[in-house]
Amino acid sequence: MVDxxxxxxxxxxxxxxxxxxxxxxxxxxxxxxxxxxxxxxxPMIVTMGESSPNAKGRRAVLSxxxxxxxxxxxxxxEHVSELxxxxxxxxxxxxxxxxxxxxxAGNPRLVARIAETASLSDLLALxxxxxxxxxxxxxxxxxxxxxxxxxxxxxxxxxxxxxTMAIAGTAPIDVLQRVVxxxxxxxxxxxxxxxxxxxxxxNICAAITPPVLADYFRGQRVLTSRRVLQDRITRTLxxxxxEPNGDVTPADSLTGxxxxxxxxxxxxxxxxxxxxxxxxxxxxxxxxxxxxxxKSVSNAVALLSVNWGSPADASRIERVLSETVSSExxxxxxxxxAVTKALWAIYSGKGLEHAADALRNFxxxxxxxxxxxxxxxxxxxxxxxxxxxxxxDTLARLHDxxxxxxxxxxxxxxxxxxxxxxSAALNAIDSSNGFRGFPRIGPxxxxxxxxxxxxxxxxxxxxxxQRAEARRNLxxxxxxxxxxxxxxxxxxxxxxxxxxxxxxxxxAMGRPGFLVDSLHDAMLRLAGLRAATSAIxxxxxxxxxxxxxxxDVGPLPGIAKGxxxxxxxxxxxxxxxxxxxxxxxxRQLERGYVLEATYSALFFTCLxxxxxxxxxxxxxxxxxxxxxxxxxxxxxxxxxxxxxxxLGVLLENxxxxxxxxxxxxxxxxxxxxxxxxxxxxGAAEMERAYxxxxxxxxxxxxxxxxxxxxYSPLTVREIEIAALAGHRSNPEIAEHLGISIRTVxxxxxxxLRKTGSPTRAALFDLVRDTAxxx
Numbered sequence: 001m002v003d004x005x006x007x008x009x010x011x012x013x014x015x016x017x018x019x020x021x022x023x024x025x026x027x028x029x030x031x032x033x034x035x036x037x038x039x040x041x042x043p044m045i046v047t048m049g050e051s052s053p054n055a056k057g058r059r060a061v062l063s064x065x066x067x068x069x070x071x072x073x074x075x076x077x078e079h080v081s082e083l084x085x086x087x088x089x090x091x092x093x094x095x096x097x098x099x100x101x102x103x104x105a106g107n108p109r110l111v112a113r114i115a116e117t118a119s120l121s122d123l124l125a126l127x128x129x130x131x132x133x134x135x136x137x138x139x140x141x142x143x144x145x146x147x148x149x150x151x152x153x154x155x156x157x158x159x160x161x162x163x164t165m166a167i168a169g170t171a172p173i174d175v176l177q178r179v180v181x182x183x184x185x186x187x188x189x190x191x192x193x194x195x196x197x198x199x200x201x202x203n204i205c206a207a208i209t210p211p212v213l214a215d216y217f218r219g220q221r222v223l224t225s226r227r228v229l230q231d232r233i234t235r236t237l238x239x240x241x242x243e244p245n246g247d248v249t250p251a252d253s254l255t256g257x258x259x260x261x262x263x264x265x266x267x268x269x270x271x272x273x274x275x276x277x278x279x280x281x282x283x284x285x286x287x288x289x290x291x292x293x294x295k296s297v298s299n300a301v302a303l304l305s306v307n308w309g310s311p312a313d314a315s316r317i318e319r320v321l322s323e324t325v326s327s328e329x330x331x332x333x334x335x336x337x338a339v340t341k342a343l344w345a346i347y348s349g350k351g352l353e354h355a356a357d358a359l360r361n362f363x364x365x366x367x368x369x370x371x372x373x374x375x376x377x378x379x380x381x382x383x384x385x386x387x388x389x390x391x392x393d394t395l396a397r398l399h400d401x402x403x404x405x406x407x408x409x410x411x412x413x414x415x416x417x418x419x420x421x422x423s424a425a426l427n428a429i430d431s432s433n434g435f436r437g438f439p440r441i442g443p444x445x446x447x448x449x450x451x452x453x454x455x456x457x458x459x460x461x462x463x464x465x466q467r468a469e470a471r472r473n474l475x476x477x478x479x480x481x482x483x484x485x486x487x488x489x490x491x492x493x494x495x496x497x498x499x500x501x502x503x504x505x506x507x508a509m510g511r512p513g514f515l516v517d518s519l520h521d522a523m524l525r526l527a528g529l530r531a532a533t534s535a536i537x538x539x540x541x542x543x544x545x546x547x548x549x550x551x552d553v554g555p556l557p558g559i560a561k562g563x564x565x566x567x568x569x570x571x572x573x574x575x576x577x578x579x580x581x582x583x584x585x586x587r588q589l590e591r592g593y594v595l596e597a598t599y600s601a602l603f604f605t606c607l608x609x610x611x612x613x614x615x616x617x618x619x620x621x622x623x624x625x626x627x628x629x630x631x632x633x634x635x636x637x638x639x640x641x642x643x644x645x646x647l648g649v650l651l652e653n654x655x656x657x658x659x660x661x662x663x664x665x666x667x668x669x670x671x672x673x674x675x676x677x678x679x680x681x682g683a684a685e686m687e688r689a690y691x692x693x694x695x696x697x698x699x700x701x702x703x704x705x706x707x708x709x710x711y712s713p714l715t716v717r718e719i720e721i722a723a724l725a726g727h728r729s730n731p732e733i734a735e736h737l738g739i740s741i742r743t744v745x746x747x748x749x750x751x752l753r754k755t756g757s758p759t760r761a762a763l764f765d766l767v768r769d770t771a772x773x774x
Contacts, residue, residue: 002035009040022048074106077504078527078542084131085540087112088119092131094524094545096124098510102274103138105195105210110146114212117142130544139215147216154191157184162193162208166217170207170275197272211274254457257464258498265501273508280310280474291320297329297337304340308515309477317344317514335369335407338362339376347514352384371402375411382415383555387592391415406432413445418555420594420624422453440478447485448556451492452595454628456658459489467502480506480516487523488557494661494701496530503527507542521546522558532568533607533706543568553588557599562587567607570706573714574673576766578610585616594620602629606665608673608706611640632659632666639670644685651693665703667693672706714751719767721747726764 009015019025019033037044075083080101085091092100092115100118104110115131118124121140124131151159161184168176173196177185185206188194195209208214284306291299300320307317321341326334342355356377363373375398381388388394395412402408409432416425426449429442443466451459463486470478483506490499503523506512512520528541543564554560562584571577581604588597601617604610614636621629631654638647654663667690674682714722724733725748734741748760757763 001032002039005032005036006039009036009042015042017042017044019044019046022046075101075104075108075111076106076501077101077507078500080104080106080111081542081545083108083111084115087115088124088126088131090126090129090131091540091544092124094507094520095510096131096133097545098273098508099133099138101508102277103210103212103215107210110210110212113143113146114138117146128548137215139212143212144216147213150193150210150213155187157181158188158191161185161188162213163217165194165206165208166214169214170205170278172203172205174204176206197275205275207275254460257461258495261464261498261501264505265498273505276471276474277509280306280476283474284310284312288316288320291324295323295325297324297326297333300324301333301336304337306476307513308340309475309480309513311511311513314348331366331369334366335362335372338373342376342380343515346380346384347517352380355380371398372405372407374398375405375408379411379414382418382592386590387415387418391419404432408432410441410445413442413449417445417448417452418593418595420452420598420620420626422449425449426453440475441481443478444481444485447482448488451485451489452599454658456489456493460486460493463489476509476512477516480512480519484516484519484523487526491526491529492658492661494664494699494703496701496704500527500530517547518550518554518559519556521550522556525558525561525564528564529567530704532564532570533704535707541568552584553591553593554596555593557596560596563600563603571766573719573767574608574610574676577604577608578612581610582612582616585613589616589620594624598624598626602632602662605636605669606632606662607669607704609636609639609666609670610673614640628657629659631655631657632662635663636666639666639686642682644689647685647689651689654693656697660697661699661701661703664690664693664697664699665705668703668705714754714767718747718751718754722751722763722767725760 009017017033017037022030025033033044036042077097081091081097084097084100091097100111100114104114115124117140118133118138119131120142123134123138123140125134126132151162154162161180164180165171165176168179173185185194189196189206193209193213194206196204196206198204208217284303287299287303287306291303303320304317306312321337321344324337326337329337338358338361341358345355345358346352359373359377359380363370378388378391378394378398395415398408399412409428413425413428416422416428425445429445443462447459447463447466450456450462463482466482467479467486470476470482483502487499487503490496490502503526506520506523507527511517524546525543528543531539531541532543546561548561550559550561552560552562552565558564566577566580566584571580581600585597585601585604588594588600598617598620601613601620604613605617614633617629617636618633621627621633631650635647635650635654638644638650651663667686671683671686671690674680674686721733721737721744724736728736730741730744730748733744737744748763751757751763751767752760755763755766757766
């Protein structure tokens with residue numbers, strides 16, 4: 001064996017010996033590897049689990065030599081999603097991906113093993129192109145051997161310690177030491193079987209890692225006395241989770257909060273998500289038990305306020321909504337209950353009219369709250385249908401009836417955001433201190449208003465500060481909503497890595513409660529945009545985990561699927577992209593969603609500038625008297641009109657503003673546009689302009705752009721023939737153009753290949769109305 005392997009390595013060329021999972025290699029094979037390395041002097045690269053009991057012994061068998069040790073970080077959410085797709089042949093939904101991530105702690109081998117065994121055990125089912133969990137667990141007998149290999153070599157005291165921690169769950173170290181000896185904890189940490197983290201209250205906590213070990217130890221056959229042990233642990237660890245509280249220490253600069261995010265990225269986000277999710281689950285369960293013992297309105301509101309942001313069983317929510325004794329209770333809490341019934345009716349598919357009935361019934365019983373009821377109904381209509389007519393008159397009338405109402409202030413703030421009036425949104429929430437009993441919507445409105453008014457840095461700092469407070473307070477509603485604001489603002493500034501980490505930390509917790517589920521979907525689409533543009537061919541991204549029944553148009557950026565699907569569809573001709581984008585934006589404006597329309601137009605203009613979208617953007621900004629994007633719009637106009645001289649002047653006189661990253665993206669998109677049209681002169685001018693601008697304003701953030709390899713622009717003749725292919729046969733086209741049938745067939749075949757169109761009809765739909773396309 002030594003002779004054969006050494007002979008192969010001795011062949012000419014750069015050669016290296018690579019051994020994966022060294023701790024599982026037997027000693028005879030190690031001897032062969034060592035002899036080969038000594039004989040050939042070729043470098044050897046090995047991978048091993050540093051925490052494995054066998055790792056140290058295996059490494060000692062090899063002869064000493066130069067050594068470089070690299071710590072590989074656990075996989076993050078998006079990596080786990082890709083790996084599941086590779087292993088199972090199709091992506092998993094958001095909840096399944098999050099569960100596999102947390103159970104495996106991001107270990108690639110465990111991710112693959114859990115996914116494989118769950119599908120073999122029918123714990124995962126393939127439906128509509130996605131894998132879904134069929135129950136509430138992924139544990140199966142096939143994992144038994146995998147887990148036992150992780151425990152190989154442990155002493156009995158260490159196994160008992162893991163059993164204890166499995167029952168205890170995540171707990172502060174000082175509390176955990178009451179039931180597990182400190183030296184046992186130290187040894188388990190050395191083996192890599194404990195993850196240590198700092199919770200939002202600065203307590204150092206520990207938990208088993210990977211969490212699939214806890215499932216193993218919680219099995220009935222592991223320890224016959226586990227009930228006795230569980231009782232002892234429960235009595236010892238009688239420290240209830242913190243109720244929401246705590247003061248916020250606001251970050252004073254963008255640099256400070258970004259540094260904090262980058263530091264947070266170095267931690268194990270799977271463990272952090274698991275820890276936070278455990279604490280929220282305990283809080284939700286305790287509040288449910290309190291309601292189950294006394295079905296009062298106060299107890300129902302305390303529970304449902306958690307469910308607005310955190311997932312809960314649908315049957316449980318239905319039970320709380322139907323069984324709560326509402327004959328007595330604080331009126332504002334009864335309003336909260338009525339609003340929750342209305343929102344749940346929409347979420348569960350019962351429709352807008354059913355939701356409105358729930359509100360109207362409350363209004364009849366409590367006419368003094370009729371203004372609030374009408375305003376919430378107004379919000380539901382605006383959010384799930386379209387912006388109502390005569391909105392200003394209606395809002396003024398409701399304000400006159402109850403000027404101090406926090407509900408009216410929040411509704412007005414949201415509706416002002418929908419129609420891109422951020423200053424009015426800020427004024428609305430500043431006029432009220434909120435509404436007792438409701439989750440804190442005010443910070444979400446304020447953060448989004450700061451962002452849409454062009455105060456991007458303020459929005460990032462504020463949203464991240466509110467996100468930190470939400471984590472401290474076990475407020476998943478605030479965690480998701482403020483992460484959405486921070487992610488939108490970070491992406492707008494080009495900070496993709498930080499935005500993707502923040503969104504991934506939310507995804508790792510699985511799908512949230514019903515009120516912020518749409519924001520969760522929006523972030524899945526936002527996280528998929530960069531991959532959708534950079535891939536050479538259409539590819540599956542995290543956006544495939546978003547709900548497919550979403551509309552093409554929505555009240556806030558990303559909540560609807562239209563923008564993402566247009567980009568992911570990759571129209572291969574700039575004029576086609578411009579036409580389809582303009583059509584989508586007009587539909588957004590027709591529904592009254594000016595905020596979504598404006599940011600869609602800004603994004604499309606910078607990604608692949610076109611005349612139709614730019615004109616809509618100009619008109620929309622002019623109607624709103626919005627001047628914060630004037631420099632960007634002027635530069636885009638010079639690009640679209642191919643006025644290179646004016647473009648040079650505008651870039652030379654550009655003063656950095658909140659659109660700095662967008663200008664870089666626009667110049668890169670302009671280069672792509674000319675390249676796709678095979679205009680080498682225009683492409684060279686744009687490349688030169690981009691280079692000069694990038695030198696003047698250097699940045700490590702690469703602008704988002706379509707991958708050139710994904711575009712194979714059709715020739716003029718191919719477009720001409722494709723336009724005829726929709727309603728004429730090949731002989732008819734040949735006769736019309738005076739060419740051979742074989743030539744027609746070749747042109748159509750090339751066009752189908754370049755565009756990826758499945759049929760002649762699809763090809764015709766792609767190229768129609770595109771000439772002239774320059």
